[in-house]
Amino acid sequence: MNFCTKCGTKLEEGKLVCPNCSYDFQSKEYKNNTVPIDKTTVEIEKDYDEYENFNKTSFIPSKKFKITIAGLIILAIIIGVYIFIGKSAADPYKLVLRFQNDIASNNKSDLSKILYCSDSRLIIDDKTSDTILAYFRNNPSYLNNTIGNLNNQISTNNVRYGNMLSQSNFSIVSAGNALPFFPRYKISIKPTFVNIKTSIKDVQFSLNNSKIGKSDSDNFSREFGPFAPGEYKLYASYNGKYTSLNNTYNVDLINSTSGRVDINALEDLNYVRINGDYPDAEIFVNNRNSNVKISDASNFGPVSSDMKIYAVANKDGKKLKSSEYTVSSGDKTINLNFSSSEYELSSTEDQLRDLIHWYTNSFSNAVNYNNFSEVQPYIYPGSELYNEQQKYIPSTYNNGIKEYIMSYNVLSTQISDDNNSGTITTEEVYDITNASGKTSTKTFRYTYGFKYNENTGGYQLTSIMDSK
Numbered sequence: 001m002n003f004c005t006k007c008g009t010k011l012e013e014g015k016l017v018c019p020n021c022s023y024d025f026q027s028k029e030y031k032n033n034t035v036p037i038d039k040t041t042v043e044i045e046k047d048y049d050e051y052e053n054f055n056k057t058s059f060i061p062s063k064k065f066k067i068t069i070a071g072l073i074i075l076a077i078i079i080g081v082y083i084f085i086g087k088s089a090a091d092p093y094k095l096v097l098r099f100q101n102d103i104a105s106n107n108k109s110d111l112s113k114i115l116y117c118s119d120s121r122l123i124i125d126d127k128t129s130d131t132i133l134a135y136f137r138n139n140p141s142y143l144n145n146t147i148g149n150l151n152n153q154i155s156t157n158n159v160r161y162g163n164m165l166s167q168s169n170f171s172i173v174s175a176g177n178a179l180p181f182f183p184r185y186k187i188s189i190k191p192t193f194v195n196i197k198t199s200i201k202d203v204q205f206s207l208n209n210s211k212i213g214k215s216d217s218d219n220f221s222r223e224f225g226p227f228a229p230g231e232y233k234l235y236a237s238y239n240g241k242y243t244s245l246n247n248t249y250n251v252d253l254i255n256s257t258s259g260r261v262d263i264n265a266l267e268d269l270n271y272v273r274i275n276g277d278y279p280d281a282e283i284f285v286n287n288r289n290s291n292v293k294i295s296d297a298s299n300f301g302p303v304s305s306d307m308k309i310y311a312v313a314n315k316d317g318k319k320l321k322s323s324e325y326t327v328s329s330g331d332k333t334i335n336l337n338f339s340s341s342e343y344e345l346s347s348t349e350d351q352l353r354d355l356i357h358w359y360t361n362s363f364s365n366a367v368n369y370n371n372f373s374e375v376q377p378y379i380y381p382g383s384e385l386y387n388e389q390q391k392y393i394p395s396t397y398n399n400g401i402k403e404y405i406m407s408y409n410v411l412s413t414q415i416s417d418d419n420n421s422g423t424i425t426t427e428e429v430y431d432i433t434n435a436s437g438k439t440s441t442k443t444f445r446y447t448y449g450f451k452y453n454e455n456t457g458g459y460q461l462t463s464i465m466d467s468k
Helices: 043-059 063-089 091-107 109-116 124-138 140-155 337-367 382-400
Strands: 170-179 184-190 192-197 205-208 210-214 220-227 233-241 244-252 260-264 271-275 281-283 288-293 300-303 306-316 318-322 333-336 401-415 421-435 440-453 458-466
Touching: 091 109, 091 124, 091 140, 091 170, 091 184, 109 124, 124 140, 124 233, 140 170, 192 233, 205 220, 210 220, 244 260, 271 306, 306 333, 318 337, 318 401, 337 401, 337 421, 337 440, 337 458, 382 401, 382 458
Parallel strands: 192 260, 271 333
Antiparallel strands: 170 184, 192 220, 205 210, 205 233, 233 244, 271 300, 281 288, 281 306, 306 318, 401 421, 421 440, 440 458
16 A cells, blocks of 8 residues: 655555655655645544554564574574684694694694594504604604694695695695584694514514514515604514523614614524534534434524534544534524644643653662662542552562563543543563562453643543453
């Protein structure tokens, strides 16, 4: 319903000129400058009241309208808050600051929450954070460089996605969404590896006191990982039949540009070939019998540096000890030499033959002249033979018996491993003249005991017994 804005008269639909005051709404002026008077003042006032009431009721908002407006305002606020929170949560600079604060406060729990690795095999937990925190504590300048690199990555808009590998140990990546439409940023750590080589089977490996495996074959090579970038201690240990060996290696997985460090573990351990003139000689390692003969020692070991190796052979009932060989790193072949032992044995046997020669000849003089001092240098002081001859010599002399050595022959010798004692078996022929002057030739077989005398620097006899 429309009303004239000049006089308030009710207008019919489509009328452009007021029938009461002749106001033309198009030309904005009155027609004929006359005002019709076909309506009474009462009617005009009635129409105007209707006009006023229409204006008042037409522009009062309804309750539904108010609720709609309020909802739109609340929605706008929520959207604004969401955008503010989303932008704040997705601010990479705040992530770098959080990373820096966690390191400064040693907050490994929170640090674990903001770390990320594209390799799902690397478990990120407090232990991982400990390794990273320890490195930054020991290398504060590296922390400054890392923070600078992270901020530079943001400023140059060089943020990567989570599945994209970076050459840097620490970088910022977009790893999913913090909220819908807003990315979640994390500190990506580069997965690193340790490649271990060893020539020996059954070497145990531990990294920072955590077992990571062992060599399951000779000439072993395997890559272990992934690990968080940091500094580690690799412990390699071996317990074998002949030797035990362990060593610790420093592993820096930060400064390795390739993301991998190669370690050659326990290089002092290796197998050797042992040669010698006596194939049946038994090999001794650090004075312990290995129960392995030289003939079976083409691949002997494992052995390690400073290990002492020698062999013992049996020659005609006598033991020969080879020279002692000290193993050096990298040895492949060991030659055990018996020449010194052979010479020593030969020298000992020569000395024993000389001992029998001088003893038998001196014994004859001692009996025939009642002079114990003749034989004394060849008998060990205080020994059983020493005491016996002190009695026998004067007794035989006093009975008028004379003894003359005609010949002797050393039948065999048994010498102790240390060459300090043993036995000598002889055959001796004597002409014996009794008190009546009758001479007879007698042959005796004796087994003498002997011993080395440190004071005189030679061998002396200790006992005598008949030998059959």
